[in-house]
Amino acid sequence: MKKISYIFGFILILVFFIAPQLHLFFIPKFSDFTVIFVNENTIKAIQNTLAISLSVSWFCLFLAVPLAWLLTRTDLPNKINFRSWFCLPYTIPPFVGAIGWIILANPTSGILSLWLNQALGIKLNIYSFGGLVWVETSFLFTFMLLSTLAVLDKMDSSLEEAARLSGAGPARVFTDITLPLLKPAIIKGFILSFLATASSFGVPALIGGPARLYMLTTQIYSFQRAGTSNGLQMAIAISAVLGITTLVLLYSSQLFWGVSKNYTVAGKTPRPSLLPLKKYKYPVVFVLSLLLFVIFILPLLGILLSALSPVQGSWSLSQLNLNNFIRVLFQTEETLRAILQSFELAFGAALFCTLFSFIFNYFIYRTKFVGRTFAAVAISLPFSTPGTVLALAFIISFSQGIFGVGPSLYSTLWLLAIAYIVKYCSLSFKVLGDAYQQIHPTLEEAAKISGANWRQVMTTIYWPLLKPALMASGFLVFMPVLSELTMTILLTGPGLETIGTLIFQLQEYSDMGGGGASVLSCVVVFFVLILNFALKTFSKGRYGL
Amino acid sequence: MSQVIFENVGKEYVAGAWAVRNFSLHIHNAEFVSFLGPSGCGKTTTLRMIAGLEENTHGIIRFDQDIVSDPEHNKFLNPEKRNVGMVFQSYAVWPHMNVFENVAYPLKLKNIPKEKIKNDVAEILKIVELSGLEKRKPHELSGGQQQRVALARGLVMRPRILLLDEPLSNLDAKLREKMRKDIRKIQQDFKLTMVYVTHDQTEAFQMSDRVVVMNKGNMEQVGTPDEIQRHPVNEFVRDFIS
Numbered sequence: 190m191k192k193i194s195y196i197f198g199f200i201l202i203l204v205f206f207i208a209p210q211l212h213l214f215f216i217p218k219f220s221d222f223t224v225i226f227v228n229e230n231t232i233k234a235i236q237n238t239l240a241i242s243l244s245v246s247w248f249c250l251f252l253a254v255p256l257a258w259l260l261t262r263t264d265l266p267n268k269i270n271f272r273s274w275f276c277l278p279y280t281i282p283p284f285v286g287a288i289g290w291i292i293l294a295n296p297t298s299g300i301l302s303l304w305l306n307q308a309l310g311i312k313l314n315i316y317s318f319g320g321l322v323w324v325e326t327s328f329l330f331t332f333m334l335l336s337t338l339a340v341l342d343k344m345d346s347s348l349e350e351a352a353r354l355s356g357a358g359p360a361r362v363f364t365d366i367t368l369p370l371l372k373p374a375i376i377k378g379f380i381l382s383f384l385a386t387a388s389s390f391g392v393p394a395l396i397g398g399p400a401r402l403y404m405l406t407t408q409i410y411s412f413q414r415a416g417t418s419n420g421l422q423m424a425i426a427i428s429a430v431l432g433i434t435t436l437v438l439l440y441s442s443q444l445f446w447g448v449s450k451n452y453t454v455a456g457k458t459p460r461p462s463l464l465p466l467k468k469y470k471y472p473v474v475f476v477l478s479l480l481l482f483v484i485f486i487l488p489l490l491g492i493l494l495s496a497l498s499p500v501q502g503s504w505s506l507s508q509l510n511l512n513n514f515i516r517v518l519f520q521t522e523e524t525l526r527a528i529l530q531s532f533e534l535a536f537g538a539a540l541f542c543t544l545f546s547f548i549f550n551y552f553i554y555r556t557k558f559v560g561r562t563f564a565a566v567a568i569s570l571p572f573s574t575p576g577t578v579l580a581l582a583f584i585i586s587f588s589q590g591i592f593g594v595g596p597s598l599y600s601t602l603w604l605l606a607i608a609y610i611v612k613y614c615s616l617s618f619k620v621l622g623d624a625y626q627q628i629h630p631t632l633e634e635a636a637k638i639s640g641a642n643w644r645q646v647m648t649t650i651y652w653p654l655l656k657p658a659l660m661a662s663g664f665l666v667f668m669p670v671l672s673e674l675t676m677t678i679l680l681t682g683p684g685l686e687t688i689g690t691l692i693f694q695l696q697e698y699s700d701m702g703g704g705g706a707s708v709l710s711c712v713v714v715f716f717v718l719i720l721n722f723a724l725k726t727f728s729k730g731r732y733g734l
Numbered sequence: 735m736s737q738v739i740f741e742n743v744g745k746e747y748v749a750g751a752w753a754v755r756n757f758s759l760h761i762h763n764a765e766f767v768s769f770l771g772p773s774g775c776g777k778t779t780t781l782r783m784i785a786g787l788e789e790n791t792h793g794i795i796r797f798d799q800d801i802v803s804d805p806e807h808n809k810f811l812n813p814e815k816r817n818v819g820m821v822f823q824s825y826a827v828w829p830h831m832n833v834f835e836n837v838a839y840p841l842k843l844k845n846i847p848k849e850k851i852k853n854d855v856a857e858i859l860k861i862v863e864l865s866g867l868e869k870r871k872p873h874e875l876s877g878g879q880q881q882r883v884a885l886a887r888g889l890v891m892r893p894r895i896l897l898l899d900e901p902l903s904n905l906d907a908k909l910r911e912k913m914r915k916d917i918r919k920i921q922q923d924f925k926l927t928m929v930y931v932t933h934d935q936t937e938a939f940q941m942s943d944r945v946v947v948m949n950k951g952n953m954e955q956v957g958t959p960d961e962i963q964r965h966p967v968n969e970f971v972r973d974f975i976s
Binding site: 302345347348351353354355358361365366369405462 | 786824
């Protein structure tokens with residue numbers, strides 16, 4: 190029973206997690222690659238991708254590292270609140286932010302553009318290199334923030350105190366002790382934000398499109414949309430390059446820089462001595478509040494204003510009403526379908542990922558089955574593969590049945606479900622894996638001695654003990670799937686709307702004047718914040734932001 | 735070496751919640767004083783106030799004639815200006831530096847010439863019996879060796895006062911016995927003013943010139959190990975040392 194389940198799970202992993210990507214990487218012939226590197230557009234897209242991703246990573250570093258330090262090492266008032274607010278952008282899909290910033294700062298009718306132009310003569314244009322970098326940074330700095338906060342929380346603060354007593358002032362302690370100890374976390378955050386930018390789709394499509402700034406992901410999308418076999422071939426070749434580069438970058442960084450190595454002191458409760466900010470206290474609070482307002486609150490306010498405005502571009506507080514909401518939510522047929530389908534898919538993916546991780550993590554941490562380490566790596570792999578690449582891999586692998594077996598999955602909800610499960614299973618797998626490691630093996634042994642078989646061990650010992658982690662796993666998969674755009678936009682077909690694709694369509698083509706995208710963005714933000722709050726509350730702060 | 739004088743020192747976190755209260759004590763030059771008490775009694779907080787890692791809210795702390803903390807007159811000397819050495823319970827040996835770099839760090843900050851740093855570090859490493867391990871990284875050292883690196887780092891700066899916060903609690907019994915003797919010998923050789931925090935009465939009575947017994951932020955009794963063992967002033971002290 191145990192063994193059969195393992196073999197079955199292992200086959201699922203091979204067929205759905207590994208094979209499609211391998212298939213994609215081996216399709217292009219050498220000549221296809223040479224075509225990419227002589228094509229003017231793709232070269233430009235490669236250059237853009239590198240320049241934008243590098244800029245974003247550097248900005249994330251300069252924003253997040255000092256912020257993490259202020260939030261953990263000083264007597265900043267209201268630290269806990271500041272901390273959760275600054276982490277929140279992590280949960281919100283960046284394309285929602287892009288829509289917010291388009292409303293605020295598009296060159297013709299943006300609220301901020303008009304106002305700044307009138308007041309100070311500054312011309313603001315979000316459709317630009319700077320605009321794209323800004324919007325990406327305002328969400329992706331959370332990658333760097335979370336990875337440095339995790340280390341600062343665990344770092345024994347007597348390391349820093351010892352330096353102060355040796356005669357180093359606060360600035361010197363930061364450069365001599367804190368920064369070197371943070372190095373692995375900073376490198377990890379840098380690579381994550383680089384890869385997240387390079388594989389993002391929504392923001393470059395909405396902001397880079399009008400600016401004629403194409404990145405690799407948007408280039409793949411337009412080649413695939415072209416529908417020609419030549420276009421598809423180009424899309425596949427670019428995807429292979431992007432996918433392989435990502436993998437190489439991620440795994441070589443772990444090898445060379447020891448990214449997984451962290452200097453922390455285990456088993457003791459560090460009690461950080463907080464640096465008094467003294468006369469800088471209120472200036473710092475002011476700057477952080479302003480930063481938070483500009484990064485997070487302002488674009489959301491932009492969306493809200495647009496959703497409530499009957500005429501886009503003519504902004505007036507006295508005319509606000511709920512007509513857009515009524516029209517989009519109750520009088521448009523697609524909306525209800527999109528919301529229902531997104532919820533179905535999110536629920537299905539969350540349920541499947543959680544059950545699969547619950548059973549398969551047992552094999553990883555509680556058995557010596559052959560190939561279990563490989564399986565663990567295979568499950569985590571698709572999460573770092575760019576969504577665009579993954580989606581293309583599924584299209585070519587599953588269009589004519591599953592590698593030619595069975596009915597075509599293209600343009601079905603099944604293909605979307607598979608894509609979501611494969612992409613986000615890693616989140617669920619990690620949470621449950623960590624939780625398994627917290628459970629002492631003697632608990633299982635005691636159950637076996639009492640006469641329990643494997644199924645009984647799983648249902649009476651592990652399931653109840655893992656309950657909080659199982660709940661968290663469900664939420665963690667549910668939230669990103671609910672508003673997924675990058676993969677969905679390539680895999681979708683007629684009648685297959687999801688919240689993400691509907692927002693994209695409304696924004697790009699059909700409802701420019703009506704604020705429809707803003708209405709749905711408000712709905713997404715509402716759901717995500719509620720879910721995050723629910724997760725945080727029921728897990729007593731262990732999970733959620 | 736310096737004396738440490740506490741005059742009615744107190745630390746109040748929020749109104750009515752005292753970590754340490756009414757603490758007055760004169761620690762003499764080259765004296766070994768232990769703060770003894772159960773966890774949460776305020777002994778570590780008092781030690782950290784000497785270092786400047788915690789600020790007292792009441793009273794005055796002086797090193798000889800120098801006022802290092804006087805909240806009433808807004809006087810506070812930052813920890814890096816106090817020239818105080820400290821050995822932490824978790825050792826706090828910097829994992830990204832080797833033994834030599836760890837010990838040399840306080841000297842480097844004083845802009846002492848390289849040649850002199852080398853000699854000073856070598857001399858101190860000999861005293862703590864770590865000669866030859868200069869190039870080792872902390873993760874290649876045992877707990878006892880890391881402890882000695884921390885001690886060397888505290889000694890090398892010729893501190894006015896050396897503070898030790900439960901330095902032996904993470905070592906095994908045999909090693910602990912040797913370290914007690916070594917620390918006491920170093921203290922006497924260097925004529926160091928040393929303040930030692932522990933919850934282990936054997937340790938306090940074996941090593942110290944004087945012991946301060948603390949409970950719930952208050953000083954219960956001050957005296958030589960002999961005095962305290964023979965004449966505990968109240969029920970708490972009698973209970974705690976038996």
